Amino acid sequence: MGCSSCTTATGGQPRGCKNNGTCGSDGCNKLTVFDWLSNMSLPAGEQPFDCVEVRFKNSRKEFFRNSENLSLSIGDMVATQAKAGHDIGMVTLTGPLVKVQMKKKKEDHTDPNLPKIYRKATQKDIDKWQRCRDKEEEIKKRSREIAIILNLQMKISDVEFQGDGSKATFYYTAEERVDFRQLIKDMAKAFGIRIEMRQIGYRQEAQRLGGIGSCGRELCCSTWLTDFRSVSTAAARYQQLSLNPLKLAGQCGKLKCCLNYELDVYMDALKDFPAQDTKLFTEKGLAFCQKTDIFKGTLWFSYKDEPANWHALTKEQVREIAEKNKKKEKVASLEEYASENESPAETAFENVVGQDSLTRFDRPKRKSKRRNNKKKGRNNRNKASKNA
Incomplete structure (x- = not known):
């Protein structure tokens, strides 16, 4: 994010506003709202909305009434009413979208005590x-x-x-x-x-x-x-993320807000999955769920007596075994179901284009015998010419 006034001058020094992406021009604004109605004209007889959105330092935004009917556009610097004196801010939104933003922020646009815009700065x-x-x-x-x-x-x-x-x-x-x-x-x-x-x-x-x-x-x-919005560690558990505070915390020291972005997708996907505490009864023994892969739709189970030996089952297979267990039926073993999910072994990479080894530079360079033989022959001919 940057604008023409935030670029660097000669010698790599910053020029213009020197605010590193938060300058007064609209090219690198914070919390900018895209005005998708800017190219549309108002219907006949419709008066323009008399409130505008003004941004001050960083992310502070407030709404002001344009009581003087000034011709304002996004990026204009204006002098606004303050509790004592006046303040300077930049217009970030005009038109009917301001009413939508005021409703979102629970601001009453009909309030007569709404602060006013005095003039353009x-x-x-x-x-x-x-x-x-x-x-x-x-x-x-x-x-x-x-x-x-x-x-x-x-x-x-x-x-x-x-x-x-x-x-x-x-x-x-x-x-x-x-x-x-x-x-x-x-x-x-x-x-x-x-x-x-x-x-x-x-x-x-x-x-x-x-x-x-x-x-x-x-x-x-x-x-x-x-x-x-509040972020809890349950969001990380549903997404099967490591509960490491150093990785889950943002610069504010709290849990990252982005943990909530994909949470709904994970919650929808987990609706079709058996519960994490599902137990499967087989003739070989009792099996517990060890791991779940939401993207592949796979669950790994292991016997109580063999916790290190995992067997991959699909969610459909787990539900099938669970239904049989409800009817007091036991399956023979998990290996019968896991064998159906085994994929053929993939062929290893074969170097068919004759690529050189990556460690070729680690080997010492060998001297060419052919070059040494030519050098010896040249020296012998020189000696023979001198003796003649």
Whole structure:
């Protein structure tokens, strides 16, 4: 994800917004909603929807009323109403789809107290807002030092300035309740601005900061995922994943949200499978299920006395044996059913194109006898010519 203003300049240095994929242009926006109605005109007599969606730093989005009937399009920088002063944000969605988004976020578009858009941001507004953004990293570092001096068990993860520079919101995470009254006094005295503290969860922290997941792509929560559904270890068990916390946890320290993506497919596939605790009674002994392969539709059973010897059975065969067991009938053995599933041995790879060995460079290079014989013959002829 990137735009023309996020590319590199000469010498590999970043240019433009320098926000690494979260700049103000629409080419690399966070949580962008595709406006599939943008090329369609409104019916005759239909008034355009007077609310727009505006995005601020990272993933914070709010809805504002366009009471001045400004001609706004996606990517425009606007000055919006705030509790005190004004804020600067970017328009991310206009038109009737905003009503759909407001309904999804449970926002009332008929609310008369909905904040308003003052005007399009001037260059002076953008320059002042950019100067405030440049100070955020230094202020975040200084605020963390103050919190450490006060021995507060909290982590300040992000700082967001208001567009006019009069207020800064500090986002923090903490395990328990934190008394930060003295912290606010010290930071207000050090920075000379109004301070607002806002506690967020670990998933929201990862959403704001972003990053690269173990899959090699940007985090889902910072690019398109808006709702955080609960994820349990049962999702990993149904998908037969190793219950390794290091592999199942994301950058937030919680279970990865992507564990829920394919869970419904696994649940549907497991409906046709016998239960994991199914026991099969045979004349050779009692058998237990050891492993299940959902994709191949195969279950591996082993006798109670031979736990290391597994026999592969299809789910149909397991149901057939279970039905016979319900009728107080025992099958002879599992080997009779497992033998039907044996596939013919595959032929090993044969080198038919004369490829060289991969270890050919490990062998020392041999000198050619032919070259040595030619060299000896040349030396003999030279000696003979000198003696003549």
